[in-house]
Amino acid sequence: MSQLRVRFAPSPTGYLHVGGARTALFNWLLARKEGGIFILRIEDTDLERSTKESVDAILEGMSWLGLEWDEGPFYQTESFPLYKQQVQRLLDEGKAYKCYCRAEELEEKRNLAMQEGRKPKYDGTCRELQGDAGDRPYVVRFRAPQGGVTSFDDLIKGTITFPNEELDDLIIQRTDGSPTYNFCVVIDDATMAITTVIRGDDHVNNTPRQIQLYEALGYPVPRFAHVPMILGSDKARLSKRHGATSVIAYRDMGFLPEALLNYLVRLGWSNGDDEIFSREEMVEKFAITSVGRSASVFNTEKLLWLNAHYIKNSSPARLAELLLPHLSRRGVTTDGGPDLEKVIVTLQERAQTLEEMAERALFFYQAPASYDEAALAKFDKGHLQAVFGAVDEKLAAAGVVEPAAIDALFKEICADNGWKMGQVGQPVRIALSGGTQAPGIGEIVAALGIAETRLRLQKAREYVTL
RNA sequence: GUCCCCUUCGUCUAGCCCGGCCCAGGACACCGCCCUUUCACGGCGGCGACACCGGUUCAAAUCCGGUAGGGGACGCCA
Numbered sequence A: 001m002s003q004l005r006v007r008f009a010p011s012p013t014g015y016l017h018v019g020g021a022r023t024a025l026f027n028w029l030l031a032r033k034e035g036g037i038f039i040l041r042i043e044d045t046d047l048e049r050s051t052k053e054s055v056d057a058i059l060e061g062m063s064w065l066g067l068e069w070d071e072g073p074f075y076q077t078e079s080f081p082l083y084k085q086q087v088q089r090l091l092d093e094g095k096a097y098k099c100y101c102r103a104e105e106l107e108e109k110r111n112l113a114m115q116e117g118r119k120p121k122y123d124g125t126c127r128e129l130q131g132d133a134g135d136r137p138y139v140v141r142f143r144a145p146q147g148g149v150t151s152f153d154d155l156i157k158g159t160i161t162f163p164n165e166e167l168d169d170l171i172i173q174r175t176d177g178s179p180t181y182n183f184c185v186v187i188d189d190a191t192m193a194i195t196t197v198i199r200g201d202d203h204v205n206n207t208p209r210q211i212q213l214y215e216a217l218g219y220p221v222p223r224f225a226h227v228p229m230i231l232g233s234d235k236a237r238l239s240k241r242h243g244a245t246s247v248i249a250y251r252d253m254g255f256l257p258e259a260l261l262n263y264l265v266r267l268g269w270s271n272g273d274d275e276i277f278s279r280e281e282m283v284e285k286f287a288i289t290s291v292g293r294s295a296s297v298f299n300t301e302k303l304l305w306l307n308a309h310y311i312k313n314s315s316p317a318r319l320a321e322l323l324l325p326h327l328s329r330r331g332v333t334t335d336g337g338p339d340l341e342k343v344i345v346t347l348q349e350r351a352q353t354l355e356e357m358a359e360r361a362l363f364f365y366q367a368p369a370s371y372d373e374a375a376l377a378k379f380d381k382g383h384l385q386a387v388f389g390a391v392d393e394k395l396a397a398a399g400v401v402e403p404a405a406i407d408a409l410f411k412e413i414c415a416d417n418g419w420k421m422g423q424v425g426q427p428v429r430i431a432l433s434g435g436t437q438a439p440g441i442g443e444i445v446a447a448l449g450i451a452e453t454r455l456r457l458q459k460a461r462e463y464v465t466l
Numbered sequence B: 001g002u003c004c005c006c007u008u009c010g011u012c013u014a015g016c017c018c019g020g021c022c023c024a025g026g027a028c029a030c031c032g033c034c035c036u037u038u039c040a041c042g043g044c045g046g047c048g049a050c051a052c053c054g055g056u057u058c059a060a061a062u063c064c065g066g067u068a069g070g071g072g073a074c075g076c077c078a
Helices: A019-034 A052-063 A076-092 A103-116 A181-191 A206-219 A247-251 A258-264 A278-287 A300-313 A318-327 A340-347 A354-365 A381-397 A401-419 A421-433 A441-448 A452-466
Strands: A006-010 A037-042 A071-075 A096-099 A140-144 A148-152 A160-161 A169-173 A196-200 A223-227
Touching: A006 A019, A006 A196, A019 A052, A019 A103, A019 A196, A019 A223, A019 A258, A019 A278, A037 A052, A052 A247, A052 A258, A071 A076, A076 A140, A076 A169, A076 A181, A076 A206, A140 A206, A148 A206, A148 A223, A169 A181, A169 A278, A181 A206, A181 A223, A223 A381, A247 A258, A258 A278, A258 A300, A278 A318, A318 A340, A318 A354, A340 A354, A381 A401, A381 A421, A381 A452, A401 A421, A401 A441, A421 A441, A421 A452, A441 A452
Parallel strands: A006 A037, A037 A071, A196 A223
Antiparallel strands: A096 A140, A140 A169, A148 A160
């Protein structure tokens, strides 16, 4: 059996979106699982819309996700001579012909056909033309088989059959001499010896045409696997109006690549009741044939849950590195402040994204500029002053730095003064962080350090005295 | 309009190929309880689906037919 060769072939007309990322992931997974080759090919035949920026954005998304390719990136624009040559071959063999119909005429005929409820296919005006019609502009059309059917066994959808009658003579070369998509893919997939084509299912309708092209060209037909689309919450095709669709946007929102990957692989694919998959487990368990046949809705809530899971299970050192950009975007530097890894440990259980973590980490590096008045109002001033004073005093004499030891200290303070934990913890939390939503008192103090803690306590005490 | 595809809890899905173990299992979300110095985490429990109609069968989510709904394609875009 020959080696498996798959490819991901995005067109550089935008960033890498989650749908494309999932297709890329499935390709990558299959290649890794089968010990095959994963090729990256940029489909830039649309000179009008293809941009270098898009290519870079796609590459950036791919590498952030860690979907490394074995060959490429190849650019279709580099193969123009080859396409030209193959078009000529088809022309010479009578398998393609020149068509002089004008685009506008065709457009009209198409609209008319649609209006009248007919299939808007090319009427074959130039199909039987003899010889060249001078130097009038022309496109080259593939002479498609008229009768019979074209069918293929899709790895995901099963057997799909099209009556050839539904397929018209598609254009393979434009008036300006450039080749069209359906033709390029076939040539490229054939020359790159792709054995399995995994792509979005918006391509199923193109598949029979491509198969006819493979046959006309004398190439072996690869296997096909069409993965269902990803929908937005309203079940319409996922687009910007549903929120972020760019892979890089997810990175910037503070998602971990393994969380996105895990989410994406479970969209349409499953392995029993398993939800969490490491990269290795995905590779080991993935099977293209067990990808579902129906479209699925992108659900940010679940992605968030997975992200929280991976945040909880990542090392503080790694998170620290990933968190830095989110912090500096907020104008915060960790210089001179608490050890970032210690801060992260207090936040790991509570943050769903790195953005959220950065937000919650802020007070460690910037003493509160104001306090949550409503929360403070639940205690009377005398009590507040007494608490801040007692804690400050206790801390001054303490040599401990472990969260558990500090918590024990607070228990002592409660016992000594006949207070309940709620009467002490909450005021101190407000004094240290400004608000009520923060890690445990012991954790905060340990990360902040005794000196800084006392400073903030004194500040808060002054504040309530005023 | 024509062709192609799809249809299990709100969402992702298991089960479907090889009917009975399924008055349908898991996960996210939601609700409640517990834990608790806040917020979270965690634990426990709850809510909640086989699109519909026929057929085959002792028995159907599973097989067959039809209906409805949804999506995709129909480009000198990819």
